[in-house]
Amino acid sequence: MSELKTLDVSHLPPFDISSQAPVWWGQLCIVFIEGTMFLLLIALYFYTRLQVDVWPPPGEQFPHLLLPSLALIPLFVSAGGSYLASEGAKKNNRGRMIAGMLLNLITGGLFFAMQIIQWHSLNFNWKADINGSYVWAFLSLYHFDLVGDLVFTFVLLVAVIIGRYGEKQRVGIHVDSVVWYFLVLIWIPIYLAIYWGPRIMES
Amino acid sequence: MSATPDAFASVPSEHTELSLLENAWRHRPGILGWLSVTTHQAIGMRYIVTAFIMLLLGGAEALLMRTQLARPNNTFLGPDRYNEIFTTHGTTMMFLFAVPVMEGMAIYLIPLMLGTRNVAFPRLNAFGYWLYLGGCLFLYWGVFTNTAPDVGWFAYPPLSGPQFTPGKRADFWAQMITFTEVSGLCVAAEIIVTIFKMRAPRMSLNRMPLYVWSMLVQSFMVIFAMPAVVIASSYLLSDRTISTHFVNPAEGGDPLAYQHIFWFFGHPEVYIIFIPALGFVSSIVVANARRAIFGYPAMVLSLIANGFIAFGLWVHHMFATGLPQIGEAYFTASSMMIAITSGIQIFCWLATLWTGRVRRNTALHFAYGFIAIFVLGGLTGVMLASVPLDLQVHDTYFVIAHFHYVLIGGALFPLFGAFYHWFPKMTGRLMSEKLGKINFWFLFIGFNLTFFPMHILGLKGMPRRVYTYPVEMGWGPMSFLATVGAWIIAIGGIIFIVNVLSSRRSAHFAAANPWDAPSLEWAADSPPANYNFEHLPTVASRHPLWDPPEERAVVTGLRNDRREVLVTTLMDAEPHHRYVLPGSSIWPFIAAVCVSIGFAGSVFNPWYVIWGSIISGLALIGWFWPRRPFHMEP
Numbered sequence: 116m117s118e119l120k121t122l123d124v125s126h127l128p129p130f131d132i133s134s135q136a137p138v139w140w141g142q143l144c145i146v147f148i149e150g151t152m153f154l155l156l157i158a159l160y161f162y163t164r165l166q167v168d169v170w171p172p173p174g175e176q177f178p179h180l181l182l183p184s185l186a187l188i189p190l191f192v193s194a195g196g197s198y199l200a201s202e203g204a205k206k207n208n209r210g211r212m213i214a215g216m217l218l219n220l221i222t223g224g225l226f227f228a229m230q231i232i233q234w235h236s237l238n239f240n241w242k243a244d245i246n247g248s249y250v251w252a253f254l255s256l257y258h259f260d261l262v263g264d265l266v267f268t269f270v271l272l273v274a275v276i277i278g279r280y281g282e283k284q285r286v287g288i289h290v291d292s293v294v295w296y297f298l299v300l301i302w303i304p305i306y307l308a309i310y311w312g313p314r315i316m317e318s
Numbered sequence: 319m320s321a322t323p324d325a326f327a328s329v330p331s332e333h334t335e336l337s338l339l340e341n342a343w344r345h346r347p348g349i350l351g352w353l354s355v356t357t358h359q360a361i362g363m364r365y366i367v368t369a370f371i372m373l374l375l376g377g378a379e380a381l382l383m384r385t386q387l388a389r390p391n392n393t394f395l396g397p398d399r400y401n402e403i404f405t406t407h408g409t410t411m412m413f414l415f416a417v418p419v420m421e422g423m424a425i426y427l428i429p430l431m432l433g434t435r436n437v438a439f440p441r442l443n444a445f446g447y448w449l450y451l452g453g454c455l456f457l458y459w460g461v462f463t464n465t466a467p468d469v470g471w472f473a474y475p476p477l478s479g480p481q482f483t484p485g486k487r488a489d490f491w492a493q494m495i496t497f498t499e500v501s502g503l504c505v506a507a508e509i510i511v512t513i514f515k516m517r518a519p520r521m522s523l524n525r526m527p528l529y530v531w532s533m534l535v536q537s538f539m540v541i542f543a544m545p546a547v548v549i550a551s552s553y554l555l556s557d558r559t560i561s562t563h564f565v566n567p568a569e570g571g572d573p574l575a576y577q578h579i580f581w582f583f584g585h586p587e588v589y590i591i592f593i594p595a596l597g598f599v600s601s602i603v604v605a606n607a608r609r610a611i612f613g614y615p616a617m618v619l620s621l622i623a624n625g626f627i628a629f630g631l632w633v634h635h636m637f638a639t640g641l642p643q644i645g646e647a648y649f650t651a652s653s654m655m656i657a658i659t660s661g662i663q664i665f666c667w668l669a670t671l672w673t674g675r676v677r678r679n680t681a682l683h684f685a686y687g688f689i690a691i692f693v694l695g696g697l698t699g700v701m702l703a704s705v706p707l708d709l710q711v712h713d714t715y716f717v718i719a720h721f722h723y724v725l726i727g728g729a730l731f732p733l734f735g736a737f738y739h740w741f742p743k744m745t746g747r748l749m750s751e752k753l754g755k756i757n758f759w760f761l762f763i764g765f766n767l768t769f770f771p772m773h774i775l776g777l778k779g780m781p782r783r784v785y786t787y788p789v790e791m792g793w794g795p796m797s798f799l800a801t802v803g804a805w806i807i808a809i810g811g812i813i814f815i816v817n818v819l820s821s822r823r824s825a826h827f828a829a830a831n832p833w834d835a836p837s838l839e840w841a842a843d844s845p846p847a848n849y850n851f852e853h854l855p856t857v858a859s860r861h862p863l864w865d866p867p868e869e870r871a872v873v874t875g876l877r878n879d880r881r882e883v884l885v886t887t888l889m890d891a892e893p894h895h896r897y898v899l900p901g902s903s904i905w906p907f908i909a910a911v912c913v914s915i916g917f918a919g920s921v922f923n924p925w926y927v928i929w930g931s932i933i934s935g936l937a938l939i940g941w942f943w944p945r946r947p948f949h950m951e952p
Contacts, residue, residue: 119867119870119871119872120870120871120872121853121871121872121873121874122519122856122871122872122873122874122893123873123874123875124873124874124875124876124884124893124896125874125875125876126875127875127884127893127894127895127896128895128896128952129877129882129895129896129897129898129950129951129952130895130896130897130898130950131885131894131895135515135885135887135894135895136885136897137438137439137511137512137515137516137885137897138439140438140510140511140514140515141438141439141442141507141508141511144506144507144510144511144541145507147541147542148503148507148541148544148545149545151541151542151545151546152545152546152548152549155545155546155549155579155582156549159549159575159578159579162572162575162578163572163575166572172570241556241560241561241562242560242561242562242563244563244569244570245563245564245569245570245571245572247563248556248562248563248564248571249564251562252556252562252564259931263935266935266939267938267942270939270942270943274943274944279944279948280944280948281944281947281948281949281950282948282949282950283944283948283950284944284948287942
């Protein structure tokens, strides 16, 4: 048999920090999975809401609007931190990676702290009734994700600060930003559903 | 590895390069090495073997039920035990056999068919398997400690709620779901990314084998459907363990919401099982008709349409709940629509076979069996889509007959065919064709004998899930016939096992491409090396192995001293960059154990959610902690 034709790929880079990286696509799949879950939960929340006349049940007050609305500010700023870190990762700029992740952690942490304070003002828990179950389901699932990603970002930050990082970690920082953008974006419909939803549907 | 007839391996290669490749892909020795394996062939095979053990357990449960129902007023099983057995049977078959076995086949076959060396995320792949195994052990831990679930495979509240099912039975069911869904989602993500980003150069989307298309559609369905069942099982579990009120009507919850969210998953789930089987049939038909598939674009579009329509049908499982008429009309129409896309595929296979030079081997027998049985199941499906008929036969044996026709006919027959088809690739040995055909006829006759009478039993009004029935109902003769059929299926199953075990040791060695099939997995050795191909292939048409050898090309320039593969672009599969896959690692196993502790513990004490999250988080940090060398040499 004659020799086969060949396609030489030795000139191609051995990694890529962009939307061409397989990990980026993997992260996108996770975003789809979690996004589907939250959107289905929102749909179920309204489905359940439509079955009853009085919502929230007597004795339960609407969740306060002020603090969760103010908390949106640090949340949106934190996305800027993610962006800074991921651009730094693409250009292998250590300072920008550290600054971006620090900004992300501080503002994300501030958002979480404001949320915790707000939880204390809720006068119902998940055992109270179906409204309480739903509100707490949103809060616990969302903040579980949020804290998980903050921890992951913190570990990446430590790795970069102590110099234990290379291309894999830089790809990691890049896809970490994808998750964070998702967390910021998906909070908007959840926020609208649990804080504005009951008010709008009452009128 | 050297004595291969593989055309792609005929590029002169230095011996050292090959030994470098073998070294880079070698498994570590010992039990720790076994737990650290991340190659797709090994993980895929573990899925397949585990799933077949589950099939045997689920099958044994079916035999117990059929034996109990063989005659009226039988006392072989009591009512409680019967409830446990039918629940465990359905749960095992759906969650622990059918979906995982399809995933296992895909994990084994997809990288080979795409011309690459492994899945995109090998460690996630291993993690997914260990969690699946955890789910199997968890459910059967319950079964063997007299805590088997007994509320049906869809566990409707209020029956499954805290009020009517105290104890832990329903919790075991709900948490088993969590195990298998996380595992299923891991596999779906890695299959999608492998298909999107790791295809052989120039294997544009319209050159992908139909099996790859079917797995792509299936994986997307998993991603959009399985979050729904995670919600459903979490509702149930949290209502039972931390007193939430999602679906418990005694506390103001809404049990219909559970049905909606369960079937929003449950209906796509059925297609998640049978769409990969459509891909098997296409592969078997093309190889054995020895011609290209008839109507490739129509086949692909039908698969994708099936995937979409699957999400608009779920309410036809709930016709008896009293829905608004517009809802019933809509879901009747959409349910009937699925017959169009399925019909197109059936006609394309028939046209391919009609115009091909057919080789009637065992695999093709199973494809024929599939067509016959699946069409019958599809016809009863169209009948059930009509609300008045559905209400009449709701919860009767007619429904049992229907879904066994579509699931066994639509998924199990193609799976057996696939097994005969790819067994030579997986083991390097051919299976006995003679035993294979006997195997087929036992299964085919046994199947029809078991399930056809159930149509009639259902029309006569026999409800499902009754552990016995009085003589006067007149269901005895048909039930006895079904029981005889079930035992014939069991004999067919034993013949299959005998065939597998004896063929594994037989001297019928398989060449790399015993069926002269066109897709890339047949270019690898039988069985494939850990790295699949010495040189990654490229593709110039839809049928690369049918192209003249002088038109084929292989990839050079990948480093052989590490697990390196090629990443290509999404649409046209142009080479984009090289990608170093992670090697063997124990961390996926450790992480899966930590997650399993959290899952299993939370059934008994909700605090395990917290403790499980903490140890799982630590395991994940260990998994991802940077290791030397940090910088990738070019």
